[in-house]
Amino acid sequence: MPSALPIADPAPADGLLPSSVADGAGERDFGVYVHVPFCRVRCGYCDFNTYTAAEIRGVKQSDYAGQAIAEVALAADVLRRADLPTRAAQTVFFGGGTPTLLPVADLAAMLAAVKDAWGLAPGAEVTTEANPDSVDAASLLAVKRAGFTRVSFGMQSAVPHVLATLERTHDPARVPLVVQWARDAGLQVSLDLIYGTPGESLGDWAASLDLALAQNPDHLSAYALIVEDGTKLARQISRGEVAPPDDDLQADMYDLADASLAAAGFGWYEVSNWARSAENRSRHNLAYWTGQDWWGIGPGAHSHVGGVRWWNVKHPAAYASRLAANESPAAGRETLDPETRRVEAVLLRSRVSDGLPTSLLDAAGRTAVAGLIADGLVEGAAALKGRVVLTRSGRLLADAVVRRLLAD
Template structure:
């Protein structure tokens, strides 16, 4: 089941922002639209998603109308705070957004564009399960303004998909990519490595299959066992083995080598884009996710969605029924909010920006910890040239494998 919401201060029923919040109305702004529906719950997943038996009265066919109420609320709240501005990126995530009729996704996008406007070159991404993508679906999304499709491939090996409780057929990934390509969309595929029973050869087969599709972008995430998931219970009972850290490291190195040879450059520890130059960000990188990693502003719409504006963070109630109830009562769905102090903000900047190929400015590190950069260079975790020339912490390949250790060294 989904994890718990964070602790925080109560959020006001009208959703209003603090009067002393200083919003930069020229800064980038993004929208995340959460669609919390799935046909089945994957064994590793602790995202805020719900199958049909878990909805408790919430209705998928009314979801678009409900979410559009939150868009109206956001427009009014930001306008009152002097922070309304056009959207740089829009991202439909889940769950499985393409479980909704494509016309519903189109209506939500149109409503967001009407409320905020968009900047030239806006990036609009929809996540999709391969089994829910067809030429008809893609055409509707393109006509609505979607220009990027992120396809949940995860693996090309049937027994690995089974271990992850993924239900799509591997051949449908190719069908989905082809439909997106025919419509002129940028295409990203997501992979997961380190599943129970997955060998290095299995992982190599999945990488080869993904590269054969010639996508613009590939995400490759190490499987993490989250408390409360089916997979965590299976491991605890000894039914399946826990992920092997050394094997996952070998898998990461193999991915980086294969992707680099195919013309992909890493721009974040788990993300590679085609056609970028060393030290720059490819036009195929996920600009929406870069907004998170760079600490930009965004409003998260939907149950359990999180938002960030000018240093203020808040999060919505989790269940779709509670979310709908609040909005239909004319209230904000926000469950709580917080304003992290300077120490917490520094930790977050180091945690997120150090994962980027563009690197973390050394000036963002607490002065008392800057001397540790030299130690990290000596340990082979940080690139010496980038630190001296650009005054940035840029991870080496070994540093990417030990990114958490780098963050600890720069913050503890």
């Protein structure tokens, strides 16, 4: 089942935000995340807040767009009452789940509600996630006509036995088809891959990279498989039915991915993300990593505005009930103090290729940089210019680098 929500302060029923969120808002971008919590099947490794038809009780998938639109209206009112400046959405991201399980008309209606509430900035990035078996040429063309600019396909692997372990349902032969259909529709294309699945060899991973790169995507994400507590995969590993991921093999797989992508003309811009050019980077995800503002629509969605973070109730029935009662669906929230915001900035900005400004480090952190350079984990030339940029070895040990930068 999906992981539990954090424990924090209760959120007010009207969703009202403190006046402090307006401080410096004109210097921050605003984006919108729309969570669509439906999947055709539940993958054994996944702990996202998603539900199959058999797991849903008390709500209908066909009602979801109207509920999300109701939260958009509530969000617009909350932000207006907080005296935030009018900001058009720079990015909109539909994730899940599988957003493309909904009719394109529902996706279009939710996007139109976002546009009506805040407007879309010129050149706004509008993305939907999709599984290769959840779209066809006609639906992708309709997605483009609805105003989407980008599609992110959950390819995960090109190897059937790896997909079977992950419980992914698509045929890898479909990937070239959906990419071509997306390109024909005029959409930018991102491919998501997972490496380190039990039973996956380095050769298997190379085959997945080869198929992905053969499609000439604009963007590619490659994530190491993490075994999350409470998932089917975690239970299989605990019972000895499946071997746990091998850390050394995952490191070799990351090295292979980075080398292969660099040779194909891709540049890394975040530890797990590469783009063909700066224009092809996921601006929505960069907003998360650089501490911008976003409102998360949907069950379990998280939001952040001006140092206040909150998250919605997880079950779609509870979410629908709150909105039907004209109440905020927020389950809890926290106001981040300056030190917590600094620590989170170090954690996140150290992961991006633009680097972490050394001005965000305390004295001990600045002292640690020299040792990280000596250990080959941080680029010396960038540090001389006041930024901490990870080397490839540093990216493999990013969490350890952060611990040293934050050590007292």
